[in-house]
Amino acid sequence: MSSRSRISALFGPVFLVLSACSVTMRPDAQGQYVTPIGTAPVIGNETPYSKALTCLSDHVERKTAPRIAVGAITDYTGKYSDNLGGRRVTQGASLMAISALDRIGLPLVERLDTAVATDELKLANNNLIEDDGAVRDIRPASVLGSDLVLLGGITELNYNIGSSAVDLLAGNGGFGSQVYVMNVAIDLRLVETQSLRVVDVVSYQKQIIGREVRAGVFEFFGDHLFDLSVSERALEPMQMAVRAMIEKAVADLTRTHLQIDPEVCVLDLETPASQPQTL
Numbered sequence: 001m002s003s004r005s006r007i008s009a010l011f012g013p014v015f016l017v018l019s020a021c022s023v024t025m026r027p028d029a030q031g032q033y034v035t036p037i038g039t040a041p042v043i044g045n046e047t048p049y050s051k052a053l054t055c056l057s058d059h060v061e062r063k064t065a066p067r068i069a070v071g072a073i074t075d076y077t078g079k080y081s082d083n084l085g086g087r088r089v090t091q092g093a094s095l096m097a098i099s100a101l102d103r104i105g106l107p108l109v110e111r112l113d114t115a116v117a118t119d120e121l122k123l124a125n126n127n128l129i130e131d132d133g134a135v136r137d138i139r140p141a142s143v144l145g146s147d148l149v150l151l152g153g154i155t156e157l158n159y160n161i162g163s164s165a166v167d168l169l170a171g172n173g174g175f176g177s178q179v180y181v182m183n184v185a186i187d188l189r190l191v192e193t194q195s196l197r198v199v200d201v202v203s204y205q206k207q208i209i210g211r212e213v214r215a216g217v218f219e220f221f222g223d224h225l226f227d228l229s230v231s232e233r234a235l236e237p238m239q240m241a242v243r244a245m246i247e248k249a250v251a252d253l254t255r256t257h258l259q260i261d262p263e264v265c266v267l268d269l270e271t272p273a274s275q276p277q278t279l
Contacts, residue, residue: 045099047240048267049247053103055265056254060105065258066147069111070097073150073188073246077157089154089184090239093246097150097188100243100250109146117143148199148257150250152188154242156205175215183207184241188249190257200256204245208236 025033044050073093080087090096094112101108110117121138123129129136163180185205189198255262 045243047244047247049244049251050103052251052265052267053100053247056251056260057103057105059260059264060254060258062105062107065106067107067109067144068101069109069146069149069193070094070101071111071149071151072153073097073186074153076153076155077184079157088238089157090242093154093186093242096243096246097250100247101150103247104250104254106254109144111146111149146193149191149193150188150253151191152186154184155187155203156183156185158183161207176213178212180210181207182210182238184238184245186242186245186249188246188253190253200253202249202252204249206241206245208238208241210236 027033071094073096075087075089075091075093077089079089098108098112120129124136124138127135159182160180161183163178165176165178167176183205185203187201187203189201191198251265254260255264
């Protein structure tokens with residue numbers, strides 16, 4: 001059988017099915033062309049350290065706890081990729097820190113985005129805002145001050161700090177597997193707002209593992225090469241690793257500043273050694 005005949009025998013039924021399909025789309029009664037895929041429920045965004053924050057909330061005396069503001073926790077890695085759509089590391093670390101502090105129940109004051117409050121103050125100053133039919137008063141000392149501010153940044157993103165691979169070729173097929181490791185790090189500091197004294201500093205890094213498994217079968221038909229491959233790729237979520245480090249940092253800073261026993265609410269997380277990654 002010629003190569004052209006073999007190709008027709010293999011792909012002829014597929015061509016017939018595709019030719020019978022219509023690409024015309026019409027909206028349904030709700031005005032949608034398609035029903036969106038994805039039925040996973042919305043759940044809380046937690047890391048293994050979230051339980052420690054919730055546990056610490058029972059040991060915080062809210063009446064005497066300091067008011068905390070969160071400043072800019074910036075991405076200092078400088079890692080950018082046009083092919084992957086921009087920054088490689090989350091730009092929302094400050095928001096993660098606010099969520100972590102709230103899990104503990106520490107009093108928070110807003111300093112990260114005061115644009116709306118500033119606009120309202122300007123409008124009220126010109127008698128342009130009313131509250132319950134009356135012009136809003138501008139009262140001295142109406143804004144709560146902060147005692148501490150959390151600052152810092154994401155300082156490291158190192159690619160492929162270690163890897164291992166296995167490749168096997170046999171006949172017209174093959175199999176391969178690869179495991180690689182990268183890491184990301186943060187440095188955070190707690191600062192007294194009035195004195196600007198640095199109260200405490202923490203620096204953490206977390207390694208992230210990626211895995212790829214692939215298998216392929218290929219065959220030549222005359223001058224044509226047909227390649228059938230199956231692969232699986234998985235990368236531990238990098239942005240969740242940043243959130244986990246921030247939650248651990250917030251928990252440790254809270255214990256130190258509020259003089260809570262260092263062993264209180266410490267989770268017995270499994271060590272990386274107890275979770276071997278094999279090919």
